[in-house]
Amino acid sequence: xxxxxxxxxxxxxxxxxxxxxxxLDAEALRGLYRDMVxxxxxxxxxxxxxxxxxxxxxxxxxxxxAAQVGSGRALAPHDYAFPSYREHGVAHTRGxxxxxxxxxxxxxxxxxxDPRAHGFHPYTLVVGAHTLHxxxxxxxxxxxxxxxxxxxxxxxxxxxxxGDGATSQGDVxxxxxxxxxxxxxxxxxxxxxxxxxxxxxxxxxxxxxVRRGDGFGIPSVRVDGNDVLASYAVTxxxxxxxxxxxxxxxxxxFTYRIGAHTTSDDPTRYRSAAEDEYWxxxxxxxxxxxxxxxxxxxxxxxxxxxxxxxxxxAERIRAFVHGxxxxxxxxxxEHVYATPHAIVDSERAWFAQYEASFLDTAAADGRSHA
Amino acid sequence: xxxxxxxxxxxxxxxxxxxxxxxxxxxxxxxxxxGTLGGVFRVTDGLQKDFGADRVVDTPxxxxxxVGTAIGLALRGYRPVLEIQxxxxxxPAFNQITTQLAKMSYRTRGRLNLPVVIRVPxxxxxxxxxxxxxxxxxxxxxxxxxxxxxxxSPADAFVMIxxxxxxxxxxxxxxxxxRYWDKADVDLSITVTAADGVVSTSGPVVAMxxxxxxxxxxxxxxxxxxxxxxxxxxVAEAAAAEGVSVEVVDLRSISPLDAETLVTSVRKTGRCVxxxxxxxxxxxxxxxxxxVSEACFFQLEAPVLRVGGFHTPYPVNKLERxxxxxxxxxxxxxTRAMAY
Numbered sequence: 001x002x003x004x005x006x007x008x009x010x011x012x013x014x015x016x017x018x019x020x021x022x023x024l025d026a027e028a029l030r031g032l033y034r035d036m037v038x039x040x041x042x043x044x045x046x047x048x049x050x051x052x053x054x055x056x057x058x059x060x061x062x063x064x065x066a067a068q069v070g071s072g073r074a075l076a077p078h079d080y081a082f083p084s085y086r087e088h089g090v091a092h093t094r095g096x097x098x099x100x101x102x103x104x105x106x107x108x109x110x111x112x113x114d115p116r117a118h119g120f121h122p123y124t125l126v127v128g129a130h131t132l133h134x135x136x137x138x139x140x141x142x143x144x145x146x147x148x149x150x151x152x153x154x155x156x157x158x159x160x161x162x163g164d165g166a167t168s169q170g171d172v173x174x175x176x177x178x179x180x181x182x183x184x185x186x187x188x189x190x191x192x193x194x195x196x197x198x199x200x201x202x203x204x205x206x207x208x209x210v211r212r213g214d215g216f217g218i219p220s221v222r223v224d225g226n227d228v229l230a231s232y233a234v235t236x237x238x239x240x241x242x243x244x245x246x247x248x249x250x251x252x253x254f255t256y257r258i259g260a261h262t263t264s265d266d267p268t269r270y271r272s273a274a275e276d277e278y279w280x281x282x283x284x285x286x287x288x289x290x291x292x293x294x295x296x297x298x299x300x301x302x303x304x305x306x307x308x309x310x311x312x313x314a315e316r317i318r319a320f321v322h323g324x325x326x327x328x329x330x331x332x333x334e335h336v337y338a339t340p341h342a343i344v345d346s347e348r349a350w351f352a353q354y355e356a357s358f359l360d361t362a363a364a365d366g367r368s369h370a
Numbered sequence: 371x372x373x374x375x376x377x378x379x380x381x382x383x384x385x386x387x388x389x390x391x392x393x394x395x396x397x398x399x400x401x402x403x404x405g406t407l408g409g410v411f412r413v414t415d416g417l418q419k420d421f422g423a424d425r426v427v428d429t430p431x432x433x434x435x436x437v438g439t440a441i442g443l444a445l446r447g448y449r450p451v452l453e454i455q456x457x458x459x460x461x462p463a464f465n466q467i468t469t470q471l472a473k474m475s476y477r478t479r480g481r482l483n484l485p486v487v488i489r490v491p492x493x494x495x496x497x498x499x500x501x502x503x504x505x506x507x508x509x510x511x512x513x514x515x516x517x518x519x520x521x522x523s524p525a526d527a528f529v530m531i532x533x534x535x536x537x538x539x540x541x542x543x544x545x546x547x548x549r550y551w552d553k554a555d556v557d558l559s560i561t562v563t564a565a566d567g568v569v570s571t572s573g574p575v576v577a578m579x580x581x582x583x584x585x586x587x588x589x590x591x592x593x594x595x596x597x598x599x600x601x602x603x604x605v606a607e608a609a610a611a612e613g614v615s616v617e618v619v620d621l622r623s624i625s626p627l628d629a630e631t632l633v634t635s636v637r638k639t640g641r642c643v644x645x646x647x648x649x650x651x652x653x654x655x656x657x658x659x660x661x662v663s664e665a666c667f668f669q670l671e672a673p674v675l676r677v678g679g680f681h682t683p684y685p686v687n688k689l690e691r692x693x694x695x696x697x698x699x700x701x702x703x704x705t706r707a708m709a710y
Contacts (some may be wrong), residue, residue, distance in 0.1 A: 110477035121445075122477055126469045132435055133470070136442020143398075143424060143448070171466070174435035181430060335480035336514050338538035342579065342626035344514070 001254060002234055003224040007282045009290025011229075020233035026297035032073065032228050033292060034306055036065040036285045039089045041310040042098045043259075045317050046105070050263045054321050055105040060259030061088045063226070066284030067191050067253040068161075069093060070231025074239055075159065076152070077119065082134035082160045085123040086191075090161060094120035098313070099320040106324050127162070128169030131188065134160035135175045138184035138242070147185045148245030155243035159187040159235070165196025167212055168204045176216040176250070185242035187235060188218070188250045191225060193257035198270040213250035225255030226284040256282070329355065372559045380413050380550040382524035383489075385558060386531035387414065387451065391421050393563050394449060397535060400427045400436055401453030401489075410455055411491055411550055433459055437466040437488065441474070444484040451535055457492040458501025464509070471540045472515030485564075487534045491547035492520075493597045493647045494694055497687045504684050505596075505648035510542045511625040518624040519578055520544040522599035524554045526582075526622065529571075532562035533578035536569045541578075544624075546597035581628035583635070587617030590641035590707055593632060593658055595621040598645040598695055605700045614708055624654055632658065633665045640671035641707045645695045650678040672710035675703045 002017050024032075043060050050058040061068060068089025075081060075093070083090055092098055096113045103112035104123060111122040124130035138158040141147060146156040166172050167190060179186045192201060192209055201209060213220030219241070223234040231253055238249035256279035260267050267276075292298035333348035377385070390397045399414060405428035408415030418426035429436050433454060440450035454460045460467075467488065474484050494503030511518045517539050521527040527545070534541040561572040576582050584599055585606050594602040599620045606616035619635050621628065636642045642662050644655035655676030662674050677695040685693050 109479070110473075111479065111481070114481055115478065116481070122482075124470075126465065129438065129466060129470050132438020132466065133442040133445060135435075136439030136444075137446050138442070139439060140443045140446025140448055143443075144446070170462075171434055171438055174430075174432045174438065177430050177432060178435050178439050335475050335478075337517070338475055338480065338483040341517070341539075342629065344626075346629075 001222045001224055002230045003227050004229040004233060005227045005287050005291060007287050009287045009294055017230065017233040020236050021229045029292060030302060032069055033288050035069040035092060037306055038310055038313055039065050039092050040285065041314055042317060043088060045314040046102060047263065049321055055102060056107050057105050057262050057264060059086045059262045061086050063256050063258030063279065064191055064193055065089050066228035067225035067231050067255045070228040071189055071235040074232050074235040079157050080119045080137055082121045082130045083123055084162050085125055087161050091120055094118045096120055099317050102321050106321060108324055108327055128166040128172040131160045131162055131172045131175035134158050135178045135184055135186055138186040139182050141185055147243060157185045157187060157239040157242035159189055161189050163196060164190065164192040164201045164204055164209060167209055176218060179248040180216045180218050183247035186248040187238040187242055188248060191253045191255055193255050195257055197261040197265060210252040218248050218250045220250040222252045222254055225253030226282050228284060228288055374555050374557050376553055376555050377524060378550060379524045379527055379552050380411055382528040382556045383413050383531050383545060384415060386528045388417060389561055390532055390535040391425060393561060396447060397449045397451060398425050398427060398443065399451050400429050400440060402429060402431055402455050404428060404453050409453060411547060433463040434466050437463040437471060440486050441471055441484055444486050445482060449485045449535060451487040453489045456502045457490055457504040457506055460490055460506060468513045472513045476515060483538045484540050485538050486540045487543050489543045489545060492544045493546045493548050494684060494690050495548035507544050507624050508648060508653055516540050516542055516625060518542045519622060520546065520596035522596055522620050525556045528556045529560055529575050530578055536562050536564035544596060548597050579623040579626050581622055581631040582620045584620040585618040587615040589615045589639055590643065590704060591617045591619055591635040591639045592643050592645060593619045593621055594645045595624065597647060601695060601697055601700060602645055604697050605704060608701055609704050614704060629661055636662050636666045637669045640669050642674045643703045643707055644676050645700050646678045647694055648679055649681050650676045651681045653678060672707040675707050677703045
C-alpha cells in the first residue's frame with residue numbers, strides 16, 4: 001500500500017511516488033489542509049441540517065477527505081470526473097460551490113450544478129452505473145485526439161469514483177472490460193471505505209479489491225486513502241498514464257467511512273466502537289496537521305483565518321439552504337425531453353388547467369412560498 | 371445514392387445509416403458483430419469497411435456496456451447508434467436505458483442531452499429459438515425520457531433511422547425483423563440532418579412522432595405498427611371483399627402516440643381494432659383503447675378490440691403462428707367490431 005505520510009504525520013519515502021509530491025511546497029500543503037478542513041465543516045453542517053429537517057437525506061464523506069481532495073487536486077481543469085454520491089471533497093476541488101450539492105438532498109433538484117462548467121458530472125445514485133459513462137466519455141476523448149499529443153493543455157483524462165460495494169456491480173466490471181480493450185484514458189478510483197452500508201468487503205470479494213484489476217489487464221495500485229499526499233501521488237501518476245496513451249489504471253484507496261452510510265443509517269447495528277476508534281486514530285486531516293506543525297509551517301494566523309473561513313462557510317450553507325425555494329409545480333414537466341413530446345405536453349396543459357381551477361388554493365399556495 | 375430504388379427493409383436501414391455516417395462525423399455505430407460480420411442480419415453490412423473500425427465498432431459482448439459507454443460518448447458530443455442483437459438481449463442494458471439514458475436530460479434540467487439511438491430487431495415469425503422473437507417496446511414506452519418508434523416499410527425505415535439519429539433525445543428504434551426481407555421502393559433522395567439541435571430534411575417527410583394513414587377507409591380503423599401494418603393492410607383487402615371499408619393507421623411512434631391522427635380516424639369510422647405482436651395485457655392496445663374511448667366516446671359504434679400476443683412467454687416457434695396476430699385473428703376482430 002502506497003503511503004507517503006504516516007498517521008502520526010511523518011513523511012515516508014517512496015522511490016516511485018515521492019517525486020510526484022516533491023513540488024508541493026508548504027503553501028500547497030496548507031492548501032490541501034484547508035480543502036479538507038472546509039469539506040469536513042461543510043459535511044458536518046449538512047449533517048446538522050438533515051437532523052433539523054432541512055435536508056431529506058445526507059451522505060457524509062467524513063473520514064474520506066484525503067482520498068477525495070488528494071485525487072481531485074491531481075486533476076487538470078479540462079479533465080472530467082464522474083462521482084458517485086459521496087464525493088463532496090472532489091466537488092470542492094472541481095470548483096463546485098458546496099452549497100449547490102444540497103439542492104439534491106433538499107429535494108429541489110436532481111443535480112444542482114453545470115457539469116460541463118466544472119468537469120464534474122452529476123451524482124449517480126444507481127451504484128456503479130456511471131463508471132460506464134466515464135469509460136465512454138474517455139473513449140470520446142480518444143476519438144477527439146486528445147490523448148498522447150504531448151501537450152499538457154490538450155491531453156485529457158477521465159476519472160470515475162466508486163466504492164467497494166460497487167466493485168460487485170456488473171456495470172463496474174463491464175467498465176473495466178471496455179476501458180481495458182479500448183485502452184481508454186480512464187482512472188478507476190475506488191474508495192474502499194470498508195462498508196457498503198452494512199456489508200464489509202469480505203462479502204464482495206475473495207481477494208483484495210486491488211487485485212480485481214489484474215484479470216482485466218489493468219495496472220492497479222492500493223493507496224492509503226487517508227493520506228492526502230499518497231492519494232494525490234498515485235492519482236497524478238494514473239492520470240499521466242491515461243493522458244499519455246498508457247490506458248486505464250485502477251486505484252483502491254483504502255479508507256474508512258467514519259459516518260453512517262447516510263443519515264438514515266445506523267452503523268452501531270453492524271460495526272464496533274473499537275473499529276471506529278481505530279480509524280479515528282488514522283484521521284486524514286490530523287496527520288497532515290501534524291506534518292505541518294512538525295515542519296513549522298502551520299502558523300497560528302493561518303489556523304485562525306481558516307477557522308473563520310470554515311465558520312463563515314457553515315453559516316453561508318445554512319442560510320443558503322433556508323433560502324432555497326420550492327420549484328414551481330410546472331417545472332415537473334420540463335426537460336423530460338429535449339424537444340416537444342405530445343404526451344408530456346398534453347399532461348402539462350391538463351395539469352395547468354386543473355391547478356387553475358382551484359384559484360383560491362393557488363393564491364394561498366403562492367403566498368406561502370413567496 | 372439518389373432517386374428511387376427497390377430494396378429490402380434491411381438494406382433501407384443500411385442506406386439510412388450510411389447516410390448519417392456520411393453527413394455527420396459524430397455518428398458512431400456500436401454493437402456486437404456489426405463490423406466485420408455486418409451484423410447477424412447484415413443490416414450494417416459494408417459500413418465498417420467504408421467508415422473504419424473507430425466509427426463502426428465491434429463492442430465487447432456486454433449490452434449494458436454498449437449503452438453505458440454510448441451515454442459517455444454522447445456526453446462527449448458523439449451520436450452513438452447502437453445495435454442490440456436481438457430483442458430478448460436488451461435486458462442486461464435495461465438499467466442503463468431506463469435509469470440513466472432516459473433521465474439525463476431531466477436530472478440536469480436540460481444541460482445534458484443524450485442523442486443515442488438503440489436499434490432493436492424485434493418481433494417473431496422467423497422460427498427462432500427463445501429470446502429471439504419478443505416485442506418489449508412498451509417497457510420502454512412506459513419510461514419517460516425515451517422515444518420509441520417502429521417503421522413498417524423500407525421507405526419509412528430509411529427516413530426514420532435518419533430522423534432517430536437526428537433527434538436530440540434517446541430513441542428506441544424497433545425494427546420488425548420479420549420484415550427485413552420485404553422489398554419496396556425507397557426514395558434515397560431524402561436526407562435528414564441535425565445541426566445545433568435543428569433537424570432539417572431535404573424532402574417532404576412525416577415527422578418521426580406522427581402516424582401515417584397507410585390506407586383510407588370509412589367503417590373501421592385498424593391501428594398497427596411495425597410488422598403488423600402489412601398484416602393490417604392484407605386484412606383491409608380481405609375485409610373490402612366482404613364490403614367492409616378499413617382504414618389502416620400506421621402509428622410509427624409508440625412514444626409519443628399520435629393521438630390526433632388516431633382520434634381523427636376513429637371519429638370518422640366509429641370502430642377501432644389495435645394490432646401488435648406484443649402481449650395484449652398492459653400493452654399499446656390498452657393505452658389506445660383508453661385514449662379512444664375518452665376522445666371518441668360519442669362516435670364509437672363498438673368497443674375498441676385488441677389483437678396481439680398472449681400473456682405467456684413467447685412460445686416455441688412451432689406455435690408462434692397461433693401466438694402472433696394472424697390475418698385470420700385480426701379479421702375475426704374486425705367482424706366482431708362490425709357486429710355491434
